[in-house]
Amino acid sequence: MSLVNQQIQLVSRPMGEPTHDNFKLVEVPVPELQDGQVLVKHLWLSLDPYMRGRMNDGKSYAQPQPLDEVMIGGTAGEVVASKHPDYAPGDPVVGMGGWQLYSVVDGGQRGMMRKVDTTHVPLSHYLGAVGMPGVTAWVGLNHIIAPKAGETMVISAATGAVGSAFGALAKARGCRAVGIAGGPEKCAYAVNELGFDACIDYKAHPDLKSLSKALKDACPDGVDGYFENVGGMIMDAVMLRMNAFGRIAVCGMIAGYNGQPLPMANPALILVSRLKVQGFIVSEHMELWPAALKELGTLVGTGKLRPRESIAEGLAAAPEAFFGLLKGRNFGKQLVKLA
Template sequence: MTIYQHVALASRPKGWPTLENFRYEDKELPEMGAGQVTLRTIWLSLDPYMRGRMNDAKSYADPVPIGGTMEGGAICEVIASNNDKFAVGDIVVGRTGWATHGIADGADIRKVDPNAAPLSTYLGVLGMPGMTAWIGLNEIGKMKEGETVLISAATGAVGGLAGQLAKAKGCKVIGVAGGAEKCSFAVDELGFDACLDHKAAKDGRELGAQIKEAAPQGVDVYFENVGGKTLEAVLPNMNMFGRIAICGMIAWYNGDNVAEAAPLPAVWSTILTNRLTVQGFLFPDHQDSAAAFFKEVAPMMAAGKIKFRESVAEGLENAPEAFLELLNGDNFGKQLVRVGEDPKG
């Protein structure tokens, strides 16, 4: 009998989650069956979508049951195998969740090359957030050279790569982020043309005026990660036939800032008058784009052209606190948890 550790959903949050909604505890690992492999988690990815899984509401995926393991993508090492396709020592991306170990069928894991890039990047620029950035800009936002792209949560795991991909495409790129440090990073390191601090703007109107100043030609593609006052600020700046790719709306996940949201009739009117296209998208629907994504981004990564930043929490027991910081925008870049030793250092 093998004992491992996981973080269970102890209770459902009302509004903002707290540490009491999580429980770090021992658990018994099931027997490894035919065709299965046993995994040791190295890196766990923390992402805003996990907030939705804590609610007792069917969204695009089922909620995590009370007492169940919090879901999540992870980089793992194969430590035992009943599957010909995976050998002990292989590094894979899987969905073991917030747990030190897990059992996987071959179908739910994918080998990665441990020598091509740092392992953690397969959860970031080379993983789900990176592909989300690519899909949102290309398939949903349909960005074209010379257009102006506005990216909220500009230094986040998705936004940071989105900005660099849009610059590489020849777009003018405006970011919105929380705090002067993040804004400087977006411009100085990631190469954004400008980045506006939403925390320094007293409301959506003031932020909107700053966007207008930074992008007097208007915005063609808005990569929407946040909702809230940033959305209110961007809308009046959208150009005719602009596209809004809705990837997330973290400002509203915990039920606050809702009353202050822009009124729907005004938003609907802007969509009609400016002939906007507003489209929601989720990474799992676009797996077919992985090849095109890697073809473009892997060489950029190999050439050292992609900048990224990570926030690392040490130890699975610290995952809940890191997740709360992520929801609050207190982290910086891709949020990871180092669950076990990384063989690549």
């Protein structure tokens, strides 16, 4: 009997905030395996802010998500059938399977799928701390910010999947780590469980002056390195506190993902403080992934990085969970449990 796959497809491009009308849940048959192919049953789906940008049909660093096709997304699961010598039923794997229950993968196509060791690292963490988000933090910190021991590192969205890893990595390099997050519960988690030296609740500081004052209190020696996930007023406030020759790694601008303009209040600070501001895409640094994954896996396996997960149940819950992610409702890495 042939298997039936469920998929969530993007059927229209959002105008502003995405809605349920932009998605459609469909059922399609799972194709028969050809030589060299592997059938993967997805157990976990990763939801990430970059997906919102891919929904737009405009200039970006990657091709837009095609309409009427399964939504792009990272997945973790297990091999259920294989016609490739490197994979066997039961192997835990991660890849880019998309918003669906099953995927058929060419086992010989590099970068599409890899086996993982779940002895000390739970499978779901390979979509977060020991996956693309963790590697994003590692690349931005090491190869753009290039921290020195004793420096002050700041990151927005500090309790998300990227921010959690960034804090542990910064502390491992002897830096002072300061997070920015939304709400007292998230800030307490950042300090008490993730090891940040301080965390600023941006929701308690509704204007630039107040937020800048909070940053001054948390970073009395200024800010040497900043990892940008949000943009807008938060970036403006941090730039006011940047030391001369500070470095800013720009990874995301979630405040503008639904089309809002993101003017910069004082771009002259880039010149005045001689700042290095560099955007980056982690998929363009694949040569760095092995070293990053090794360190991140060790941090998780030894308990020095204790990532938190927000879990939605079932494929049909993915759109609503994604909407919440864009509004900061998640606490830690946002996942969908598929089985």
